[in-house]
Amino acid sequence: MHITLYKRGDTPIPPRLYGGAERFVYWLGKTLVELGHQVTLIANAQSHIPGAELRSVAADEDADPQACARLVPDSTDIVHLWDYAEVKKPFLFSVGGNGRPGEKFPANTVFVSSNHAANHGSRHFAYSGVIPGNYSFSEKRADYAVFLAKARWKAKNLHGAAAVARRAGLELRVIGSRNLPMNLQRLLPPIRGVRYYGMIEEDEKRDLLSRARCLIFPVRWHEPFGLAITEALASGAFVAGTPYGALPEIITPEAGALSINASELAEAVKNPQRFNPQACRNRVLHGGFTLLDSARKYIECYERILSHGSLNEPGEPLPETRPGFMAKQLLPWVE
Secondary structure, three states: OEEEEEOOOOOOOOOOOOOHHHHHHHHHHHHHHHOOOEEEEEEOOOOOOOOOEEEEOOHHHOOOHHHHHHHOOOOOOEEEEOOOOOOOOOEEEEOOOOOOOOOEOOOOEEEOOHHHHHOOOOOOEOOOOEOHHHOOOOOOOOOEEEEEOOOOOHHHOHHHHHHHHHHHOOEEEEEOOOOOHHHHHHOOOOEOOEEEEEOOOHHHHHHHHHHOOEEEEOOOOOOOOOHHHHHHHHOOOEEEEOOOOOHHHHOOOOOEEEOOEHHHHHHHHHOHHHOOHHHHHHHHHHOOOEHHHHHHHHHHHHHHHHHHOOOOOOOOOOOEOOOOOOOOOOOOOEO
């Protein structure tokens, strides 16, 4: 099958620092090539996927939805879009975020978890898996916790994560905070038990996750998926999070704890013997959260679109954000 992947934006594929969607596009494209498919990537000019052809979008055309259509090879069987564009070929559209109230989505839209799909009136989803071999794993864990998210975004709840870590008597290492000039944040001592690393490269993130006791992930919104969760689990770190969005689909009692109460999460963090690092990694290996699992799910979607013309059954409505759904509403959290 000839599959064209399209991701618009200034961030190259793969990203050097932050860029969850771009990293997943890279992993998926690489895996599709390894599975024997022909892959074309339409993206930033600095992008690359081993074994794939790159057709780059000029900077002055990036906002032009027709730029993608002009670059799709004639031999393409299906186009996988992360940014919607009108194309003349069969397509699949991936949505990674939450929609606005009443927002409608095109046919052949796929979401990133069962909960995410349900919140948008759909049943079609594919988890954003990881490549387990990309993560270092050890049974021996150090006495610190990690926060991995956009620290400045209130819905990610860095304040709550810090509260959990303090109650557990553990240093919290924050990945995803802003870098100060000259990376001065690295020279600062921990501030009330919180050490800020800023935006770091993959090797350093991998090292921090490989030794962390746990990931503290107390989000206060309907988290569509949470790539940080599967990255932590693949590294052997359990997860202390809230029961919102996709988290209950990923985090089982063997792999972590869920609560909206900081005290309850702190109790879990203080008792790491409850969580075996290998069991955490197995949750990814055998739970459907590897990149190979994701690639196979997407291939099923591609094949259904090519054979039936659509993911949906005849008469099935197009996806639409469910009534009353507020993506940016802060959900309950107790300290």
